[in-house]
Amino acid sequence: MTDRPIAIYGATGYTGKLVAQELARRGAPMVLSGRSPEKLEAAAEAARAAGGEVVRTAPAAIDDPAALIGAFDGAATVINAAGPFVFTGAPVLRAAIAAGVHYVDTTGEQPWIRETFDRFGPDLERAGVAAVAGMGFDYVPGDLLCHLVGRAAEPLRELIVAYDVQGFDPTRGTMRSSLEMLKGGDVVYEDGDWVPAPTGVRRASVVFPAPIGRRTMGSYPCGEQITVPRHVRTRRVVSLISTRALAPPQAEQTLPYLVPGLAAALRIDPLREGISAKIGDLPEGPPEDARRAVRWTIVCFARGEDGAEARGLVSGPDIYGLTAVTVVHGALLLAAGGVSGAHAPASAFDAQAFLAHLAPFGVHWERA
Numbered sequence: 347m348t349d350r351p352i353a354i355y356g357a358t359g360y361t362g363k364l365v366a367q368e369l370a371r372r373g374a375p376m377v378l379s380g381r382s383p384e385k386l387e388a389a390a391e392a393a394r395a396a397g398g399e400v401v402r403t404a405p406a407a408i409d410d411p412a413a414l415i416g417a418f419d420g421a422a423t424v425i426n427a428a429g430p431f432v433f434t435g436a437p438v439l440r441a442a443i444a445a446g447v448h449y450v451d452t453t454g455e456q457p458w459i460r461e462t463f464d465r466f467g468p469d470l471e472r473a474g475v476a477a478v479a480g481m482g483f484d485y486v487p488g489d490l491l492c493h494l495v496g497r498a499a500e501p502l503r504e505l506i507v508a509y510d511v512q513g514f515d516p517t518r519g520t521m522r523s524s525l526e527m528l529k530g531g532d533v534v535y536e537d538g539d540w541v542p543a544p545t546g547v548r549r550a551s552v553v554f555p556a557p558i559g560r561r562t563m564g565s566y567p568c569g570e571q572i573t574v575p576r577h578v579r580t581r582r583v584v585s586l587i588s589t590r591a592l593a594p595p596q597a598e599q600t601l602p603y604l605v606p607g608l609a610a611a612l613r614i615d616p617l618r619e620g621i622s623a624k625i626g627d628l629p630e631g632p633p634e635d636a637r638r639a640v641r642w643t644i645v646c647f648a649r650g651e652d653g654a655e656a657r658g659l660v661s662g663p664d665i666y667g668l669t670a671v672t673v674v675h676g677a678l679l680l681a682a683g684g685v686s687g688a689h690a691p692a693s694a695f696d697a698q699a700f701l702a703h704l705a706p707f708g709v710h711w712e713r714a
């Protein structure tokens with residue numbers, strides 16, 4: 347365990363506060379940073395009440411590079427929990443590199459994950475620090491599972507990753523990030539390269555293990571499209587999510603047909619900004635019992651060039667609680683040293699050991 351603190355940017359948000367609790371549980375000192383000094387003081391009080399060692403609070407606006415660098419100075423790793431990451435990712439990562447500090451975040455936004463590799467990879471290598479974006483529920487279990495399953499049959503003709511989530515109640519931050527994701531601009535990995543994702547309707551079905559059974563699926567612009575080809579030899583990645591994860595039962599069947607129109611509408615900036623402002627009137631996120639009651643299952647199918655097949659699944663509870671556990675574990679592993687550059691979860695860390703760390707939290711994985 348490092349004796350340097352772990353910094354949290356966005357420490358005042360729903361997820362940031364869970365991350366502080368997890369750092370307290372792990373006995374790691376922390377620096378709490380974000381744009382609001384008053385909210386940071388309240389977050390520090392809550393973290394200390396949970397037994398956490400808050401070294402300092404460090405207010406820093408996202409457009410103030412000097413303040414961000416000052417906030418991260420002396421830390422081992424910064425955990426960015428402030429989204430949407432298409433706005434906050436680059437300033438926070440740039441400051442982390444300038445301060446010589448590792449970087450992890452809780453993003454689910456594929457364009458930002460791609461940017462960490464394409465735009466920041468060389469700078470990270472030069473600075474000798476590492477960045478792993480998408481270190482929460484999105485996309486740690488999925489990326490690690492794809493690694494363990496895909497490696498068993500590579501080189502692959504195709505790798506399919508499919509998500510089912512039950513009882514999900516998103517936070518305001520997730521809703522705002524989803525608005526940015528739904529407007530499009532994502533890519534898929536096809537024929538050994540990244541190409542713009544098709545914009546038309548995509549409807550599929552996947553059979554999950556009992557008691558879930560067959561689910562209607564839509565395409566999912568997930569991070570595995572970016573990360574998996576960096577550690578598994580595959581020609582193609584297909585990513586799907588069950589429609590019940592995203593819509594109430596009445597809209598579930600029609601959702602795949604609605605998404606293209608919704609995406610076109612959300613590309614209109616004032617409309618997106620108006621919806622984002624309205625989200626501010628909603629509750630911060632689910633209460634603790636509802637958060638803990640969520641159940642998710644991810645399956646992976648790999649088809650080798652030679653016809654070999656491999657499959658597996660990973661499942662567990664509590665998307666937001668799990669995110670705090672995975673992002674903190676990643677931050678502490680990077681703090682221990684030995685990794686630099688832009689990484690996927692499975693290229694930065696040992697996949698089996700990381701999943702074993704999640705077992706006490708209720709995460710189960712198997713090769714089927």
Ligand SMILES: NC(=O)c1ccc[n+]([C@@H]2O[C@H](COP(=O)([O-])OP(=O)(O)OC[C@H]3O[C@@H](n4cnc5c(N)ncnc54)[C@H](OP(=O)(O)O)[C@@H]3O)[C@@H](O)[C@H]2O)c1
Binds near residue numbers: 524630
């Ligand atoms: N995919 C996953 O598995 C997963 C899981 C958990 C979270 N997340 C992502 O993590 C992010 C945060 O989620 P959340 O639920 O914690 O949301 P939240 O409760 O709304 O918190 C958002 C945090 O970001 C800060 N922030 C937002 N815009 C900012 C800006 N322009 N400058 C500086 N700080 C800014 C907020 O500061 P203020 O308090 O000052 O407003 C707050 O600390 C979202 O993008 C969400 O999608 C993803």
